[in-house]
Amino acid sequence: MGLLITIALIVIGVIWLVVTYNGLVRLKKRVENAWSQIEVQLRRRHDLIPNLVNSVKGYMKYEKETLERVMNARAKAVSGGSMEERMKAEGELSGLLSRLFAVMENYPDLKANENVSRLMEELTSTENKISYSRQFYNDVVMKYNTKLEVFPSNIVARMFNFKPSPFFETPEETKEVPQVDLGT
Numbered sequence: 713m714g715l716l717i718t719i720a721l722i723v724i725g726v727i728w729l730v731v732t733y734n735g736l737v738r739l740k741k742r743v744e745n746a747w748s749q750i751e752v753q754l755r756r757r758h759d760l761i762p763n764l765v766n767s768v769k770g771y772m773k774y775e776k777e778t779l780e781r782v783m784n785a786r787a788k789a790v791s792g793g794s795m796e797e798r799m800k801a802e803g804e805l806s807g808l809l810s811r812l813f814a815v816m817e818n819y820p821d822l823k824a825n826e827n828v829s830r831l832m833e834e835l836t837s838t839e840n841k842i843s844y845s846r847q848f849y850n851d852v853v854m855k856y857n858t859k860l861e862v863f864p865s866n867i868v869a870r871m872f873n874f875k876p877s878p879f880f881e882t883p884e885e886t887k888e889v890p891q892v893d894l895g896t
Contacts, residue, residue, distance in 0.1 A: 732868040739856040743877045746849035753842040761786045764831045782808045799880050846880045853877045
């Protein structure tokens, strides 16, 4: 009788280990998939930025520094690095794009240009998709990281060396609302 109880406990323990391990793997794969969805939108944004900058160059002669900063931030974001470095670079790029849009408000001829208008709409739409994807990614990361920390799944996570995933946060400097002066 004691042997049967011991065997039953071992079987239950193994089943629990397998179920917990598989749950962690599923969550990790969801995190990877969510990041891939963000990357799709980021690539689209990276492709649109040079077209927008080239379209507005002629109108924004006095904003050369702003345009250069946008292109430099894009280059930094495209160049890669670790996930954390890319997230930081993308956050900086988002902030610079917001500032560019705010500066563009001071150029009525530019706003009336059909090509620029279309590019801005596409970029705005892409930014909205990035925002949604980032929110979904952060939700999945929260579930995964929580599972890594709560008992008893944290035991399995440590046994199999599961690592937490970083949140996609917005850098402090990009949280500032751009100021638009329409009084001129």
